[in-house]
Amino acid sequence: MSNREAYEQKLRAKLDELQAEVDKLKARVRSAEADARIDREEEIDRLEARREEMRKKLEELRHSSDDAWDDIRVGAERAWDSLSDAIKSARSRFK
Helix, strand or coil: CCHHHHHHHHHHHHHHHHHHHHHHHHHHHHCCCHHHHHHHHHHHHHHHHHHHHHHHHHHHHHCCCHHHHHHHHHHHHHHHHHHHHHHHHHHHHCC
16 A cells, blocks of 8 residues: 555545544534524534535545645645644534
């Protein structure tokens, strides 16, 4: 397995973990008070949009040329860091 394939698998696994975390947050939202629920649902929607962006980056990685792969990988890592921070922030607010 090439480094590229290993990286793609790692990113796919992270996306799966992220979806599981978003699902947990959704469960917490369902038990929140009405006003808080609206705010949290909006935040969940933003997280899911970011997750979709990350999924698109992964697809872009999969279909990129070897020359472009490193540049796309750097962008994907930045997007992942941003998404990870957003999840951590949401998790702390949803407690």
